[in-house]
Amino acid sequence: MEKPVTRDPGFYVMVAIGLAVMFIAPVMLDLFTIMQITQYVVLSVFALSLGYIWGFGGILSFGQAAFFGLGAYTFAVASINMGSTTIPMVLAFVIPTLFGAALGYFMFYGRLSDVYLGVVTLVVALIFWKLINHTAGPEYSIGSARLGGFNGIPSIPTLHVPGDPSAWLDPGQMFQVFMGFLLVIYVALRFLIASDFGRVSISIRENETRSSLLGYDVRKHKVIVFAIGGGIAGIAGAMWATYQAFIDPNSVSMEMSAKALVWVMAGGVGTLVGPIIGCILLQWLTLQLGTVDVVNSIAVLGAIMMVLVLALPKGIVPTARSLLLGGYILWKRNQGQAISGKVVKE
Amino acid sequence: MDYTIVVALEMVRAVAWLVLLASGLAIIFGMMRIINFAHGEFLMLGGYTVVISTGHGVNEWIAMLVLAPIVVGIFGVLVERLVIQRLYGRILDSLLATWGLSMLMIGGVTMIFGNSVTGVATPLGGMSIGAYQVPRYNFVLIFAAIALLLAIWAVLKFTKAGLIARATMQNPDMSEALGIPTRWVYMATFGIGSAITGFAGALLAPLTGVVPTMGVNFIAQSFITVITGGASVITGTLSAATLLGSISQGMTFLTGPVYGDAALLLAALVLLRLLPQGITGRIFKKSL
Amino acid sequence: MTTEHILTTRGLTMRFGGVTAVDNVDFNLRDGELRCLLGPNGAGKSTFFKCLTGQLTPTEGKITFAGQDVTGALTHQIVNLGVGIKTQVPNVFDGISAYENVRLSARRKHLAPMARELTHTTLERCGITHLAKREVGLLSHGQRQLVELAMVLAGEPKLILLDEPAAGMTGDERDRLAQLVLESARSAAVVVVEHDMAFIRQIAKFVTVFNRGAIFREAMIDDIMQDREVQEIYLGKQANVAAA
Numbered sequence: 001m002e003k004p005v006t007r008d009p010g011f012y013v014m015v016a017i018g019l020a021v022m023f024i025a026p027v028m029l030d031l032f033t034i035m036q037i038t039q040y041v042v043l044s045v046f047a048l049s050l051g052y053i054w055g056f057g058g059i060l061s062f063g064q065a066a067f068f069g070l071g072a073y074t075f076a077v078a079s080i081n082m083g084s085t086t087i088p089m090v091l092a093f094v095i096p097t098l099f100g101a102a103l104g105y106f107m108f109y110g111r112l113s114d115v116y117l118g119v120v121t122l123v124v125a126l127i128f129w130k131l132i133n134h135t136a137g138p139e140y141s142i143g144s145a146r147l148g149g150f151n152g153i154p155s156i157p158t159l160h161v162p163g164d165p166s167a168w169l170d171p172g173q174m175f176q177v178f179m180g181f182l183l184v185i186y187v188a189l190r191f192l193i194a195s196d197f198g199r200v201s202i203s204i205r206e207n208e209t210r211s212s213l214l215g216y217d218v219r220k221h222k223v224i225v226f227a228i229g230g231g232i233a234g235i236a237g238a239m240w241a242t243y244q245a246f247i248d249p250n251s252v253s254m255e256m257s258a259k260a261l262v263w264v265m266a267g268g269v270g271t272l273v274g275p276i277i278g279c280i281l282l283q284w285l286t287l288q289l290g291t292v293d294v295v296n297s298i299a300v301l302g303a304i305m306m307v308l309v310l311a312l313p314k315g316i317v318p319t320a321r322s323l324l325l326g327g328y329i330l331w332k333r334n335q336g337q338a339i340s341g342k343v344v345k346e
Numbered sequence: 347m348d349y350t351i352v353v354a355l356e357m358v359r360a361v362a363w364l365v366l367l368a369s370g371l372a373i374i375f376g377m378m379r380i381i382n383f384a385h386g387e388f389l390m391l392g393g394y395t396v397v398i399s400t401g402h403g404v405n406e407w408i409a410m411l412v413l414a415p416i417v418v419g420i421f422g423v424l425v426e427r428l429v430i431q432r433l434y435g436r437i438l439d440s441l442l443a444t445w446g447l448s449m450l451m452i453g454g455v456t457m458i459f460g461n462s463v464t465g466v467a468t469p470l471g472g473m474s475i476g477a478y479q480v481p482r483y484n485f486v487l488i489f490a491a492i493a494l495l496l497a498i499w500a501v502l503k504f505t506k507a508g509l510i511a512r513a514t515m516q517n518p519d520m521s522e523a524l525g526i527p528t529r530w531v532y533m534a535t536f537g538i539g540s541a542i543t544g545f546a547g548a549l550l551a552p553l554t555g556v557v558p559t560m561g562v563n564f565i566a567q568s569f570i571t572v573i574t575g576g577a578s579v580i581t582g583t584l585s586a587a588t589l590l591g592s593i594s595q596g597m598t599f600l601t602g603p604v605y606g607d608a609a610l611l612l613a614a615l616v617l618l619r620l621l622p623q624g625i626t627g628r629i630f631k632k633s634l
Numbered sequence: 635m636t637t638e639h640i641l642t643t644r645g646l647t648m649r650f651g652g653v654t655a656v657d658n659v660d661f662n663l664r665d666g667e668l669r670c671l672l673g674p675n676g677a678g679k680s681t682f683f684k685c686l687t688g689q690l691t692p693t694e695g696k697i698t699f700a701g702q703d704v705t706g707a708l709t710h711q712i713v714n715l716g717v718g719i720k721t722q723v724p725n726v727f728d729g730i731s732a733y734e735n736v737r738l739s740a741r742r743k744h745l746a747p748m749a750r751e752l753t754h755t756t757l758e759r760c761g762i763t764h765l766a767k768r769e770v771g772l773l774s775h776g777q778r779q780l781v782e783l784a785m786v787l788a789g790e791p792k793l794i795l796l797d798e799p800a801a802g803m804t805g806d807e808r809d810r811l812a813q814l815v816l817e818s819a820r821s822a823a824v825v826v827v828e829h830d831m832a833f834i835r836q837i838a839k840f841v842t843v844f845n846r847g848a849i850f851r852e853a854m855i856d857d858i859m860q861d862r863e864v865q866e867i868y869l870g871k872q873a874n875v876a877a878a
């Protein structure tokens with residue numbers, strides 16, 4: 001952690017991989033595949049939102065889909081009304097952020113324990129889902145956008161060049177723009193985590209009592225972290241809405257929240273790459289299983305979740321990392337050098 | 347006049363409903379400080395027990411009052427042994443694991459029974475209060491809630507197991523220090539909590555029909571009731587159910603059922619901002 | 635009284651259910667004073683500290699720090715007024731390095747370059763510069779105590795509370811600790827809870843003895859050592875422990 005982001009080779013490797021995928025994929029791959037992997041990009045942003053607040057703020061949200069859905073619906077309603085997508089994209093960040101701050105105020109200033117926090121976040125998403133489901137009638141409209149209840153909102157505008165609503169992005173360009181979003185968010189989070197604010201968040205995750213005994217306002221920090229996570233999830237929701245040109249209450253469902261949790265758990269809590277890897281891996285797996293009729297996808301998701309908790313609580317990336325580190329220590333031992341303590345890296 | 351009676355009855359029924367929904371969960375929370383995220387699916391399991399056993403010619407009352415609690419209770423013990431027990435001390439992980447279980451159960455039951463609603467006939471039919479028709483079954487619900495609370499109270503108050511349970515609820519660390527065999531206490535707690543949930547699920551089945559995804563309709567209410575109630579099973583559940591039941595029922599009368607749940611959540615958030623440990627964390631601290 | 639006393643409590647009481655852990659305590663500490671707090675296990679010393687730092691909200695009574703009423707204030711608010719505490723159970727950030735631990739404290743009041751400076755000098759003062767890069771969770775108990783002490787000192791508090799700081803320390807570490815406490819007492823008021831009489835003699839003159847949540851005696855260390863009743867509460871407690 002003492003090492004600044006700019007001196008971490010891993011950071012450059014990640015950015016380089018991202019840029020390479022961003023520019024090479026549209027040239028190499030056919031349209032259908034590009035559209036498929038665009039989905040992974042969008043959901044990776046969603047995974048990052050939870051990976052950040054859980055891994056670097058110690059906040060386990062069981063209802064992250066509430067922000068995803070809020071962003072998606074904000075974008076849908078705003079873009080249908082405005083006939084443009086630029087400001088709606090900004091709103092899809094701002095409104096979930098504000099909602100996160102408000103909810104966070106209740107939870108963290110009320111000093112709710114972990115269990116209460118989990119239950120409250122879950123229930124918020126659940127009730128949001130119920131409310132949206134009940135807005136099928138024509139009386140539930142905001143401006144010219146009908147909320148559509150369980151039928152969802154169709155015909156959501158495709159992203160366009162800012163300032164020129166007639167310049168739609170084609171799927172290849174959309175993929176590149178979304179990759180750009182993902183990269184920018186990843187880089188921003190890396191710097192945020194390495195900043196003084198980020199270090200304090202981590203210290204709060206490590207030991208809340210000590211953080212407040214050093215004079216840090218734990219409640220305020222948690223509200224900010226939670227709100228940032230909400231905003232990022234909101235952007236992911238907006239990306240999802242414009243990518244599908246359609247949004248329905250499934251985006252707020254418990255299954256959506258559970259997916260985010262499973263991705264982060266699978267990839268590893270406390271890393272940023274982990275959630276992205278977990279997301280891509282598991283979404284790909286779901287896609288494969290989707291072709292098999294007998295297996296129910298929810299059952300699979302549930303089973304994976306249980307296995308992760310019971311058998312692989314650290315997730316893939318940290319497990320791999322400690323295996324590597326273990327190997328390194330053994331190798332050092334063989335060279336006759338005792339390693340007395342683990343030097344802190346990240 | 348008749349209308350007032352009907353409204354009052356609806357209020358009481360709403361409270362009874364929350365008591366039934368939440369008691370099993372509250373027992374587990376009070377003793378183990380964890381929330382069983384598969385609670386909704388335990389209710390669903392109780393419902394299916396009734397559907398299947400009455401389908402095989404079992405009397406509906408026996409199915410509801412005897413079979414459902416037994417089946418779901420045994421299932422709960424198995425879950426405790428196979429999952430919860432391994433995660434002792436890792437509270438958040440046990441929430442995640444039960445959530446996984448919840449999805450596994452929804453998916454599993456869907457694979458077996460399909461995704462359609464199975465109706466269960468409401469026993470007893472209706473009766474009239476003045477110009478209004480009221481289902482007699484409402485009284486069964488109210489009576490069941492009262493009987494359930496009385497039974498829990500009696501067990502807590504007059505048995506040795508109840509004494510242990512009370513000690514654990516008031517101070518979980520202390521009772522462990524006193525050498526109470528927590529392994530068995532937790533297994534029994536989870537089993538009994540599950541049995542009560544199965545019983546509640548069975549009672550709800552005639553009202554809602556039975557479908558694999560039914561649980562999601564009840565967990566918001568159950569969870570909110572338990573966390574606003576706090577760690578004391580009876581006082582907590584009863585006070586939270588009364589407060590929240592009235593609020594949501596009042597809201598339902600005013601605006602329709604959609605906003606009932608939302609009002610409930612809002613009330614709970616405000617309450618928790620003021621009393622972070624729930625009602626019994628601050629006010630009725632020493633109660634059962 | 636507010637001008638010369640940095641800390642006063644009036645009728646401070648903390649009850650847990652039926653247990654009264656702190657019982658009607660009137661405590662006064664002058665600015666720059668070094669005080670030792672004695673008392674058998676369970677006398678309420680740690681609970682007293684927790685009330686002072688807002689980790690517990692006292693059931694009754696009033697706490698004044700540096701002329702301000704801080705009763706019921708939140709921990710970070712009290713700390714920002716200038717209170718630093720080393721808790722009995724080491725409270726450190728286990729997953730990160732000793733350097734980062736101390737820097738988090740130094741950075742609270744200072745900009746980054748100054749914080750780095752302060753972190754280095756504090757680590758040096760506490761004699762743990764060689765541990766700077768080590769993950770704190772992997773250090774020995776005594777070393778963790780020193781890291782926590784460094785965190786407290788890097789916050790540059792006006793009042794330092796140390797709850798059993800010498801526990802788990804080697805002889806050398808103990809001597810350094812005594813040195814540090816004396817040094818810190820030149821710029822801040824210090825209250826130290828300890829059981830080790832040799833250690834107390836090294837650092838303190840005036841002593842407050844707690845028993846069953848209340849102040850039992852306040853006197854010079856030599857008088858306390860002679861005091862039959864003080865010996866009895868200690869011995870009685872030990873006899874009870876031995877019997878249990």
Ligand SMILES: Nc1ncnc2c1ncn2[C@@H]1O[C@H](COP(=O)(O)OP(=O)(O)O)[C@@H](O)[C@H]1O
Pocket residue numbers: 650653654655673674675676677678679680681682
């Ligand atoms: N959180 C708590 N809940 C209940 N009792 C407590 C709590 N904290 C401390 N006590 C009780 O208060 C008394 C004083 O404890 P403590 O302040 O730790 O004493 P000391 O630090 O002097 O050894 C003890 O009897 C202890 O059991």
Ligand SMILES: [Mg+2]
Pocket residue numbers: 676679680681722797
């Ligand atoms: Mg103590």
